[in-house]
Amino acid sequence: MSGQTMTSTTAEATGTRAGSGSATRRPSLASSGAARELDLARRELDLAVQLGYVRTVPDEGGGGRRVTRAEIERVRSEAGGPEALRERVRTVGTRDGAALMGVTPARFTRFARLGLLVPVNFYVNRYRAAVWLYLAEEVQQFAAGKENAALLAGRMPGGLLDRLDAGLDLRPRNWRGRHLGLQLRQADDPWAKAAVMASLLDPVLVAEIVKDPCERAQLNRLRPTRALPGADWPAASVAARIMTAEDPDEIGWLRADLTQALVEARRHRAVAHPSPEPAPTPRAPAVRHRPIRPRGTLGWLRRRNP
Numbered sequence: 001m002s003g004q005t006m007t008s009t010t011a012e013a014t015g016t017r018a019g020s021g022s023a024t025r026r027p028s029l030a031s032s033g034a035a036r037e038l039d040l041a042r043r044e045l046d047l048a049v050q051l052g053y054v055r056t057v058p059d060e061g062g063g064g065r066r067v068t069r070a071e072i073e074r075v076r077s078e079a080g081g082p083e084a085l086r087e088r089v090r091t092v093g094t095r096d097g098a099a100l101m102g103v104t105p106a107r108f109t110r111f112a113r114l115g116l117l118v119p120v121n122f123y124v125n126r127y128r129a130a131v132w133l134y135l136a137e138e139v140q141q142f143a144a145g146k147e148n149a150a151l152l153a154g155r156m157p158g159g160l161l162d163r164l165d166a167g168l169d170l171r172p173r174n175w176r177g178r179h180l181g182l183q184l185r186q187a188d189d190p191w192a193k194a195a196v197m198a199s200l201l202d203p204v205l206v207a208e209i210v211k212d213p214c215e216r217a218q219l220n221r222l223r224p225t226r227a228l229p230g231a232d233w234p235a236a237s238v239a240a241r242i243m244t245a246e247d248p249d250e251i252g253w254l255r256a257d258l259t260q261a262l263v264e265a266r267r268h269r270a271v272a273h274p275s276p277e278p279a280p281t282p283r284a285p286a287v288r289h290r291p292i293r294p295r296g297t298l299g300w301l302r303r304r305n306p
Contacts, residue, residue, distance in 0.1 A: 027069060028057060034067035038075060038082040047089045047120070050182040054085070058188065065186070091121060091133040100136060101143040103152055111151070114160055115170035117142060118178055122242065124235040130242060132171055172242045173250060176200055179243075183224050190265035195222035197258040200245050209258055214271050 029037065034054075035045040048054040049065070054075060056065035075085055092100060097117075098108035111117050112132060121133040142148055180200060187193040198206045198219045210216045245251045 028059075028066040029069070029072070030066055031064065034072060037072050038085070040082060040086060044086055044089050047091070048085055050186070051089065051120075052185060053088060056186070088135075088137055090136040092136045092139060093131060093133055097134050097136075097139045100139045101152060107152075107156075110156065110160075110164055111142075112171050113164060113169045115174055116148075116151075118174045119171055120175075120178065122175060122239075124238045128234050128238055130172075130238060132175070173245075173247060175242065176245060176250070189222075190261065190268040191218055191271075192222045194258060194261035194265045195219045196224060197254055197261055199223040200243065201251065201254055201258065202244055205251070205255065206258075209255060210262065212271070214273050215262070218271050 031045055031049075032042060035042045038045065040048070045054065045067075049056055049067075054067060055071050056067055059066050075082060078084065080087075094105045094108055094112075098105040101108060108117075112119065112134070117134055117139065119132040120135050120138075122130050123133075125131050143152065180196060183196040183199075184193055187196055195218075198210070201209075206219070207216065210219065245254055
């Protein structure tokens with residue numbers, strides 16, 4: 001890597017501009033630089049942004065969203081500073097969540113499958129299984145609720161056990177609902193909001209709703225992406241199933257919301273379509289002229305002696 005490339009990369013992360021001897025501080029930073037300023041892991045900052053704990057602004061250059069220095073100073077000045085923010089976005093899996101509640105992992109999983117706990121994130125492990133993550137703050141709040149005391153210590157009601165025995169598992173659907181709300185909060189354009197809704201539907205259904213290929217391309221370009229570092233195709237397939245609505249009623253209201261969002265997006269700004277190429281100008285057929293042969297004795301002599 002050249003020295004110039006390294007300088008520009010460092011400048012982007014720290015929010016400075018390379019040039020003369022002194023560095024010029026930019027008014028906003030990319031997510032990586034903002035995380036470094038607040039001494040947070042990148043995933044912690046991303047979750048804080050999604051939950052609305054850290055505000056962002058659009059990148060004027062068309063890149064990802066940025067964090068202003070004023071926002072960084074606001075977080076630093078709040079009670080507890082970045083350490084308090086880190087605790088608010090701390091996530092736990094089933095085992096650690098059960099320990100926070102003082103219950104077994106099996107009982108914790110039942111609570112999550114029943115929808116009493118809503119995942120905030122997930123990843124796919126090496127065994128191609130989804131590992132659900134929960135906000136530690138919400139787990140502690142559930143455990144502290146007096147209305148949940150019987151569920152934590154006593155036998156679970158028979159009706160709930162029957163639903164679990166029938167295969168009920170609301171974790172994927174509840175994650176999708178939460179994910180939808182978090183992404184809509186960050187979408188600052190009607191087309192971006194429509195893209196969030198479309199991202200949770202099967203592409204075949206989206207094609208049925210959005211007939212215009214240019215509009216579909218716009219939705220694909222704006223749809224939120226979810227990176228799965230190092231994920232192979234089977235793991236990506238598991239994640240794709242989780243991220244796609246399955247229940248008929250869920251699909252129904254997503255379709256209705258997407259249809260309405262498209263109306264508002266088209267009213268806000270029509271998608272540009274490529275100009276049709278002008279039809280080629282028809283050319284007159286070429287006329288081939290045969291050479292005129294001399295007639296009479298002179299012509300006969302020329303044909304005999306070419």
